[in-house]
Amino acid sequence: MTVTAAAEVVKDSSMLKQKEMISGNYRKLETAAADGRKVAATFVPGNLNELIMCFDMLNNLPEINAIQNGLRKKTGGYIMEAEKRGHSEDVCTYVKADLGMIAKGNIGPDGQKLPNPDLLLLSYTGCFTFMKWFELLRDHYRCETAMLHVPYQGDGKITANMIAYVVRQLKEEVIPKLERISGVKFDIDRLRENLARSARAEEDFVWVLESAKKKPSPIDAYFGGVYYIGPIFTAFRGTQDATEYYRLLRAEIAERIALGQGPVTPTGDMPNERYRLVVEGPPNWTSFRDFWKMFYEEGAVVVASTYTKVGGLYDQGFRHDPAKPLESLAEYCLGCYTNRNLPARIDLIEKYMEEYEADGILINSIKSCNSFSAGQLLVLREIERRTGKPGAFIESDLVDPRYFSPANIKNRLESYFQMVDQRRAGGGSAPARAA
Amino acid sequence: MSTPTAEIIARCQALFDDLNFSYAREWKAAVPGRIVVGYMPFYVPRELIHAAGGLALGVLGGGEQLEVIQGDAYYQSYICRIPRSTIELGVTNRLDFVDAMLFPSICDVIRNLSGMWKIMFPKVRSRYFDVPQNYRDDVGGTFYINELNELREMLAEASGREVTDAAIRASIGLYNENRALVREVYAFRARQPWKAPSSEVYLLMRAGMILAVEEHSRLLREYLAAAAAEDRPRRDNSRVVVTGAFCEQPPLNLIKSIELSGCYIVDDDFMLVNRWEQSDIAEDGDPVANLARAYLHNSANTSAKYEPDVAQKGLYLVEAVKRSRAEGVIFASPSFCDPALLERPMLQRVLAAHDIPFIAFKYAENSGQMQPIREQAGTFADSIKLWSNQ
Incomplete structure (x- = not known):
């Protein structure tokens, strides 16, 4: 609702x-x-x-x-x-x-x-x-x-x-x-119970993320995605509240799919999916709404993002496992996105590009975050080379408003969307349409 | 007529200036089967490389001499310079003789560079070298012994020869000797800094990044004898410790500028790997376990290491000041250096609590404008002389 x-x-x-x-x-x-x-x-x-x-x-x-x-x-x-x-x-x-x-x-x-x-x-x-x-x-x-x-x-x-x-x-x-x-x-039995609840929530969470494979995507996996990761990445994983949240979210997304709706945005449903993107890097928070608007106004939907994997790569099969509680926590900690080396990160992005039928990759490079940012220009080159899809690179910051330049970012995005259009005209990925 | 000291330093300067690493190329070519293993700051167990019949080559960026063109295309403006110039060295084939590269766990930039190296230079064995942040023998020690053994296997594959316990013990012995000489040079400089200018000591230590350990030890001995014998004027300089420069290196001119401004540098953290272990590593018993124990319990402190005891935080710098009888501390950190810049406020608080004066500035390895550094360091030196006893 x-x-x-x-x-x-x-x-x-x-x-x-x-x-x-x-x-x-x-x-x-x-x-x-x-x-x-x-x-x-x-x-x-x-x-x-x-x-x-x-x-x-x-x-x-x-x-x-x-x-x-x-x-x-x-x-x-x-x-x-x-x-x-x-x-x-x-x-x-x-x-x-x-x-x-x-x-x-x-x-x-x-x-x-x-x-x-x-x-x-x-x-x-x-x-x-x-x-x-x-x-x-x-x-x-x-x-x-x-x-x-x-x-x-x-x-x-x-x-x-x-x-x-x-x-x-x-x-x-x-x-x-x-x-x-x-x-x-x-x-340890209490830990097992918490882990079991986590695993149930993780199933529903992955279902939500993977719903973006549909055309049109019923979710935005970056701007909307930061809401979806909230409970599972923070103080609620393992709680009954989180399990219920993801059950509720899944039902909402299922309804959107049934109705053929695109993602919800702050101003309502996104009517027309024109561009499907994979985004690497965290968002800017101080101008979050303005940043998002630059996408949905152009009909750009993010179908997969790496930021929504910093708290675990559940979509790659990981689940907290009550049968091996401490080992499972160790595997979880070791498997988070920025703990993977750069070649593994690139492989994952390439996989997202293919599986989610993206038109291109956009990197939001964050000044504050060397863990993400160092090496991203090589990531861009590699993804473009491997997929033949166009990439774009913008720069901002997490929570420092001095490093968010709306005019520059908007210009860059508009040019990028034009580039995607041109690439399509030249025989690139097909325009998004209802599945 | 040049003095013995000048001749030694001239050789070190030539090694420092040579960004084609001719010494290492010739060393490798001299005997079939030799390997060269590059490593970045702050620390790798060079003993294992030596025991594998390898030359440990410190890769500390391109300095002020290297024009970075292609390397800049891989990094945003807000990332430090050492990864750019290191990539420049790689893509311009200056490191094409290097068989393996090690990237220690110093920060996220160098960590990610390890993965970039795998992609850009797929024929080179590249390894991110992890060290424990837990210092219990049965926890961090066990992990580290296994990491060391993985590195040992990689080096054996690269060199095509087994890395035996006996060979590691012999290498530990050579590096113990080298570290003792390095400590002696530092102690000599702290006693008589006018006889061992830091611009010379820097080049001497930098030679240790490229020379075979046996040769570097000979050079250190020769320098100690030559510097002690040389008569040089003593100036009324202030004695300072320079800290924060443990990864991307300052331009040589920056070190000279600090000296010219009226400071004797009596301790520094420029190349920690040269004196990482604070005393000799045990030479008997299991050599890999000995390396691990030395890392856990007997190694230097730097901001890349976690300090488990809040009461001990930053005291290593206070101890360095006391040991070298310094009168102040200069925080000289590369721009955008997370470890140094995040650590700095904590260290400054500790220094303030011990009434040790300090100043801070940033640099890049290719900084060219030294006048502001000279003015800042000169004012600091004067302030120490004028007001430190009030």
């Missing part, structure tokens, strides 16, 4: 449910001390939500706070505050948005004070900056830190040595620390 809110922004029921889930988590964080709940701060890629839940701890995600603040256009001031305090203009703006928010009183995106974490759970997956970020937070909070070092897939594969190393860290470092801080004894 689609609901039109007062501000003329169209929201599906699943979006409203997710909004309530996020608000609910912030409310729990605000009252954590009064409720006697312990708080773990952790990251999105390679997060151990099912494990954290075993200790009745709440999950606070600094990246999500930065995103939420970015969407609310608060991050520009926070970043400048961090830079005034000595943080370089060259480094990740998620970090600076977080540190700036803390410096200004640690007021969360919903306007309430966030609690100090009892534990910084550093799952070091796919991004070097995470390690420094948590050292900086530790420097501020002086609280306990648990480090989970997740080796990089340098040769494009997960080895037995890597899994054994991550499992040993979970057993020897992470779980004992969670037990001590929470006062709750680890129960």
